[in-house]
Amino acid sequence: MNRKLQIISRYMLRQRCGFNSMRSISTSMPILISHKHQVGKDPLVYRTIGQQLELTAANHGDVEAIVSCHEGKRYTFKGLLQEADALAAGFRKLGLQPGDPVGLWSPNYMHWYLSMMGAARAGLTSVGLNPAFQGPEVAYCLNKVNVKAIIAPESFKSQNYYEILRDICPEIADSEPGKIRSEKFPHLQSVIIDSYDGLKGALRFDDFLDLANKSEREEVAKIQKNILPESPCNIQFTSGTTGNPKAAVLSHNNFVNNGIHVGNRNQLEGERICVQVPMFHAFGVVITIMAGLTKGATMVLPAPGFSPKDSLQAIFNEKCSVIHGTPTMYVDLVNTQRKLQVPLGKIKKAITGGAIVSPQLIKDIRQILKVETVHSVYGLTETTAVIFQSLPGDSSDIVLNSVGYLTDHVEAKVVDAEGRCVPFGQPGELCVRGYTTMLGYHGDEEKTKETIGKDRWLRTGDQFILESNGYGRIVGRLKEMLIRGGENIFPKEIEDFLNAHPQVIEAHVIGVPDERLGEEVCAFVRLEEGVDPASFTAATLKAYSKGKLAHFKVPKYVIPVDAFPKTTSGKIQKFKLMEAFKQKEPSELKAFSS
Structure with a gap:
């Protein structure tokens, strides 16, 4: 490419990613900005859910589509x-x-x-x-x-x-x-x-x-x-x-194609899926139902609502080779298996999404549930379901430290507060566009325009890092970021640290009001059975964190809980943790603080 074409090409790229000036453009070095368009090898299809059902029935007619263990019903x-x-x-x-x-x-x-x-x-x-x-x-x-x-x-x-x-x-x-x-x-x-x-x-x-x-x-x-x-x-x-x-209004095109590409990445052909997630949710209706439908896989429903004991029994009885669940579901499944020791057989993969997963939990899924591989999926309701997901054969390090690789036929960029692309490896807000984007919010044109620009870029609201190799990782929700004395802190980093503590089953972090610093770090923790909550204090955690976590990230408050408030889809309701904090008397908070 000659020099003139190089300059024009770089100008067009900068315009697309929000830069409005030609200053500082180098004609001798590539611009490594966080922008990637993953063009898939398998083309998108033009098909409705009904047509997909006909196609699957023709190709896999005698295969079980769904088994409801708690109702004793089966359908091919x-x-x-x-x-x-x-x-x-x-x-x-x-x-x-x-x-x-x-x-x-x-x-x-x-x-x-x-x-x-x-x-x-x-x-x-x-x-x-x-x-x-x-x-x-x-x-x-x-x-x-x-x-x-x-x-x-x-x-x-x-x-x-x-x-x-x-x-x-x-x-x-x-x-x-x-x-x-x-x-x-x-x-x-x-x-x-x-x-x-x-x-x-x-x-x-x-x-x-x-x-x-x-x-x-x-x-x-x-x-x-x-x-x-x-x-x-x-x-x-x-x-x-x-x-x-x-x-959020979604189309047949959204559902069928996302189902196909989720099924492709997770290699679901002929598999039997233990379905722990609710079917009404995007995880259930797209990542599970549609992916299973497009690949002729069998859905197994252990119980009407999530029950780790019933899930383990269904995996054993129905010879499930794949598990679907949110991180909090896997936490409970792992702890129940520790007690029951059900002979689960060969489980090829566990697919997790719907919330941020900690590295410690992935290790537990492999070791306690004897799962061969763990796959991550990441997306939003507004993006149908999945926009990043693990690739077959991803190494342990990749699965532990990313939400996967950009989904086929999706374009992604990471931008700063002014909408300009940041360099690869730098945090910013993730924006995506492609076939996955919802049609819009029903009856709410204003909110639709806030989320989807005229150029069809959808703002996810997630603080995200995109690497040049196409993998991404969540830093946290922009709205969840807390600012302590001028320091930006994302709860996920602290949650990952706490979840690796030998006495902690699950931890969630929020920012709480502080007169001097604006916000302070508060950690709610669910402890291993037999651990005395009185022994797990902010002071002991401070000592444990020395040399491992920056001092300003160490929680001032540590509050043990028996259970976390969750949505039916398994997401933690952090606003209820804030309500619980505000209801405590100053004398109580003093007992929980360092």
């Missing part, structure tokens, strides 16, 4: 397609039109999986609702996205889903099934409950399966060509810590 991919079409025809018979939202409000039951597939075959938009939501939260979601029908179990543990729906929408009990009329919920027409008994105003799920006749079911196959891959297929409510959650 061929059987799944038949049931999905029965449900799709049922939705159409109820009067639902392409694009209409269908709420799926349930723990990990078979009806959730079948309904998601049925909605996709009918061209509807499934809406994942957290099974832990209470009345006001469900009411918000129903109206936020104009849900037309909702499917739920009658009850789970102490939660009675039908009664909650009837309480927020009393008209249900006085309506004919499928003909609800409510001023408060003007769009809601149908409530479908997985129950043995008939409930006023609701359709039984088993009756709903039989609602359509043979010709109506056969009609579903004919409409698949009318459903566009670009059209919405799913809405995910973000797990916000303040204010109401936002509703």
